[in-house]
Amino acid sequence: MTLDKEETSTSKVAIITGANAGVGYGICQRLLELEGDSMTIVMACRSQTRASNARQKLLAQFPYATIDIILVDIGDVLSVLEFCHQIREKYNHVNYLFCNAGILSALGIKWSRLFFYFLKDPVGLMERSDATIQAMGELNPDGMGRVFACNVFGHYVMMRELEQLLSNSGDGRVIWTSSITAEKASFDIEDWQGLKSLVPYEASKWACDLVAIATNDRFIQEGLNVVSFTTSPGVVASNIGSLPTWIIKARTLIHYLFRLCGVTSQNITGYNGAIADVFVALQPLAAVNYWFRYCSLSNRWGKAYVEAQALEEYDPEIAEKLLQKCELAYQAWKKNPKKKMEEAQEHEAHQADSENLPLLS
Ligand SMILES: NC(=O)c1ccc[n+]([C@@H]2O[C@H](COP(=O)([O-])OP(=O)(O)OC[C@H]3O[C@@H](n4cnc5c(N)ncnc54)[C@H](OP(=O)(O)O)[C@@H]3O)[C@@H](O)[C@H]2O)c1
Secondary structure, three states: OOOOOOHHHOOEEEEEEOOOOHHHHHHHHHHHHHHHHHEEEEEEEOOHHHHHHHHHHHHHHOOOOEEEEEEOOOOOHHHHHHHHHHHHHHOOOOOEEEEOOOOOOEEEEOHHHHHHHHHHOHHHHHHOOOOEEEOOOOEOOOOOEHHHHHHHHHHHHHHHHHHHHHHHOOOEEEEEEOOOOOOHHHOOHHHOOOOOOOOHHHHHHHHHHHHHHHHHHHHHHOOOOEEEEEEEOOEEOOOOOOOOHHHHHHHHHHHHHHHHOOOOOEEEOHHHHOHHHHHHHHOOHHHOOOOEEEEEEEOOOOOEEEEEEEOOOOOHHHHHHHHHHHHHHHHHHHHOHHHHHHHHHHHHHHHHHHHOOOOOO
């Protein structure tokens, strides 16, 4: 069931990027469980087929749910701008924006490192991507660091484009899915798009934390009724990193074993991993604090709960610098999207030339 603009003027609206799988799908389930048919879910996904399949599955569980699909490639600024245009056409307000879609660009596993960490710090190994070889220096067709563009900048543009609608709801919330692996040491403001980083994924997740917290100052200054939060889904056995299925399956078994031994980060399912996102969205504002990262955890029997973690390494100066860089890039797109597109196409042609790849039309 989908509603028109007038009908949705009274119901709550939640946008979830990457809603078709993993944590994003878990967010949809939890929202529908708690808010039922008083909420319109907007699945912001890049594949019509994957989104429709996920929508069907949700409708089988929640037959009266109102679920809309609007396609977006979060790593492509023009696609994000078009998505936001469609949202503004369709909805008067947005209550929740879940900045959840994400990628980890993995080239494979470094087996020697895996065995080393398995002996030295097995829990850390299951929580972090230490043994994963991440692609370095990858650019997207817009000419931006690929992982940063998807995990951070696309969501930054979406937030900027939708913040008035979020404010219209009277209590708009932006929820950034960060990670327990995000830490200050992985991020360098001189390489804010993570192009030289060995761990661009972790760098992008720390950038999510910085943007999520620092943005609140501007919301306050501009009198917007919006608060932005950062969360961690813990460890979820999802497809992120696109590792071979047998590795995911073997890893999942170890996750269960560790959880049984009391390692609380092992949420395993998207549903458990989503508890913190939905918690910060639905709690009264007075009960939550945007200076914390809200973490999804599970006890040994698989019962999920939320814990607030102080971000002691948070550096407001670096956060402000990062916001300025994101804002400049956003303004450049806003001022002249055509020119930015031409630049991106030139860049793409250059890349294709040098790599001898077919050009995108
Ligand atoms: N899994 C973990 O242990 C873990 C730990 C810490 C943080 N996280 C974070 O949790 C979030 C969700 O990850 P997950 O574990 O649920 O992984 P997942 O199952 O791979 O889901 C990622 C979602 O993001 C979507 N997505 C990726 N690139 C996109 C793009 N360019 N445009 C639109 N959508 C895009 C995917 O769509 P497709 O299905 O079309 O690819 C998918 O729906 C991510 O931000 C991730 O960094 C996960």
